[in-house]
Amino acid sequence: MAGTGVFQEIVDGDVFQYYADGEWKKSSSGKSVSIINPATRKIQYKVQACTQAEVNKVFETAKAAQKLWAKVPLWKRAEALHKAAALLKEHKGPIAECLVKEVAKPAKDSVSEVVRSGDLISYTAEGGVRILSEGKFLVSDSFPGNDRNKLCLASKIPLGVVLAIPPFNYPVNLAVSKIAAALIAGNAVVLKPPTQGAVAGLHMIQCFHLAGFPKGLLSCVTGKGSEIGDFLTMHPGVNCISFTGGDTGIAISKKAGMVPLQMELGGKDACIVLEDADLDLAAANIVKGGFSYSGQRCTAVKVVLAMESIADDLVAKVNAKVDKLTVGSPEEDCDITAVVSESSANFIEGLARDAKEKGATFCQEYKREGNLIWPLLVDHVRPDMRLAWEEPFGPVLPVIRISSVEEGIHHCNANNFALQGCIFTRDINKAIMISDAMETGTVQINSAPARGPDHFPFQGLRDSGIGSQGITNSINMMTKVKSTVINLPSASYTMG
Numbered sequence: 001m002a003g004t005g006v007f008q009e010i011v012d013g014d015v016f017q018y019y020a021d022g023e024w025k026k027s028s029s030g031k032s033v034s035i036i037n038p039a040t041r042k043i044q045y046k047v048q049a050c051t052q053a054e055v056n057k058v059f060e061t062a063k064a065a066q067k068l069w070a071k072v073p074l075w076k077r078a079e080a081l082h083k084a085a086a087l088l089k090e091h092k093g094p095i096a097e098c099l100v101k102e103v104a105k106p107a108k109d110s111v112s113e114v115v116r117s118g119d120l121i122s123y124t125a126e127g128g129v130r131i132l133s134e135g136k137f138l139v140s141d142s143f144p145g146n147d148r149n150k151l152c153l154a155s156k157i158p159l160g161v162v163l164a165i166p167p168f169n170y171p172v173n174l175a176v177s178k179i180a181a182a183l184i185a186g187n188a189v190v191l192k193p194p195t196q197g198a199v200a201g202l203h204m205i206q207c208f209h210l211a212g213f214p215k216g217l218l219s220c221v222t223g224k225g226s227e228i229g230d231f232l233t234m235h236p237g238v239n240c241i242s243f244t245g246g247d248t249g250i251a252i253s254k255k256a257g258m259v260p261l262q263m264e265l266g267g268k269d270a271c272i273v274l275e276d277a278d279l280d281l282a283a284a285n286i287v288k289g290g291f292s293y294s295g296q297r298c299t300a301v302k303v304v305l306a307m308e309s310i311a312d313d314l315v316a317k318v319n320a321k322v323d324k325l326t327v328g329s330p331e332e333d334c335d336i337t338a339v340v341s342e343s344s345a346n347f348i349e350g351l352a353r354d355a356k357e358k359g360a361t362f363c364q365e366y367k368r369e370g371n372l373i374w375p376l377l378v379d380h381v382r383p384d385m386r387l388a389w390e391e392p393f394g395p396v397l398p399v400i401r402i403s404s405v406e407e408g409i410h411h412c413n414a415n416n417f418a419l420q421g422c423i424f425t426r427d428i429n430k431a432i433m434i435s436d437a438m439e440t441g442t443v444q445i446n447s448a449p450a451r452g453p454d455h456f457p458f459q460g461l462r463d464s465g466i467g468s469q470g471i472t473n474s475i476n477m478m479t480k481v482k483s484t485v486i487n488l489p490s491a492s493y494t495m496g
């Protein structure tokens with residue numbers, strides 16, 4: 001059960017504590033924030049509502065701890081991260097249970113998220129040792145007019161304190177992707193977990209605590225983003241923001257000061273299916289890509305663009321697979337589970353209804369109980385419907401029938417979102433040419449969009465984000481270059 005065993009100390013009564021200065025603490029606010037189980041719609045957990053004074057203190061201790069951490073040998077930083085990774089994997093059971101209860105993630109996927117997160121921490125530690133062990137040595141006489149009398153030694157140094165804000169859908173994985181990269185590079189981290197997913201995040205933090213990181217280096221403050229978010233993101237103690245979420249990220253980008261930003265935002269990943277595609281392969285990927293975790297993935301297939309000539313066959317194959325999806329509770333590992341909140345379910349329903357009213361075809365009967373929405377394929381969607389452009393973040397998938405490849409590419413490039421996309425065709429040359437024409441962060445050929453493996457570059461364009469992730473990119477992003485120039489009195493000795 002959550003909050004038992006090694007996690008006993010993280011809870012006080014029925015409220016989970018926040019983590020600061022190497023200790024679990026109760027907020028002086030005397031207030032808590034409730035976490036609603038999406039499936040039961042009842043209060044599952046409570047976390048502390050941290051105050052601004054507590055946030056100030058956390059940044060103060062982070063700043064001091066970071067200065068010492070930056071001097072800890074790289075191999076020792078890696079050693080501590082490997083330890084945290086092992087602890088996380090060892091305690092995958094209770095952490096996965098929190099994910100099931102807080103964000104209604106199916107049980108097996110919840111365990112996979114924790115295990116994958118342990119692997120990601122270890123890979124980042126290993127990668128970091130190599131990336132950060134190398135610098136650059138430059139000589140001056142390659143630039144016109146210079147003699148060889150200046151030698152430059154350039155290496156990577158940490159930024160300082162990284163503010164990490166992950167979203168509800170991967171509250172452990174998308175937290176460690178930020179924390180591990182920041183720590184191996186010598187930074188301190190202040191984590192603000194999503195409210196739904198906060199308790200899984202606090203369990204994950206306890207694994208870092210047990211791994212023995214210095215006091216104050218890693219902290220976790222809880223509270224509603226709408227209440228403490230601005231105070232955190234505009235705090236003078238922040239030296240870098242790594243955020244994953246929706247449009248909130250666009251607002252943060254406008255408010256943040258002169259600090260590096262890593263913004264991973266929403267997506268409307270298109271799946272273009274050409275006449276020569278393997279339709280069974282395309283249908284399997286559309287269902288997996290569109291409906292895994294009930295469509296609540298940034299890289300979910302969010303619109304199918306099917307060539308008119310194969311659209312009937314493709315839709316029939318997709319429908320046959322949709323009919324086999326199991327719908328129900330995350331504990332029973334159903335394919336489709338309740339979406340994260342009632343407001344999210346209402347939003348998804350609004351998009352589906354708008355499409356229906358404007359003439360789209362529901363391939364299944366629309367059904368909803370509480371936050372549980374049955375999987376729905378919506379055919380004959382047209383560009384005047386909201387579902388053509390907006391991100392449902394739920395199990396509702398539109399199909400737009402296109403008469404040319406150009407029409408499909410145009411639709412992708414006209415969207416403000418540009419995270420990923422995919423193409424199904426047997427013609428690799430055509431696939432590469434379409435990929436070149438799609439103005440999006442990543443294009444997958446003959447597979448659904450996906451993040452990972454976690455060391456692959458991952459990035460969104462336009463409203464889908466700023467900066468690139470993947471282990472190497474994140475480490476580079478959380479460091480800056482420092483140069484030392486050795487000035488010699490003359491270019492060289494004269495021999496002879």
Ligand code: NAP
Pocket residue numbers: 165166167168169170192193194195196223224225226228229230233244245246247248249252264265266267297298299391393419460464465
């Ligand atoms: P969200 O509503 O934007 O929330 C994301 C995080 O921001 C949460 O921790 C939230 O805390 C916090 N927050 C809310 N208001 C804030 C503020 N004013 N200042 C600072 N932080 C604030 O997104 P979500 O619903 O959790 O996640 C779904 C979205 O994330 C989708 O759009 C999805 O596509 C996107 N996503 C993108 C990627 C990617 O890599 N590109 C990956 C996963 C998800 P509270 O929970 O307390 O409100």
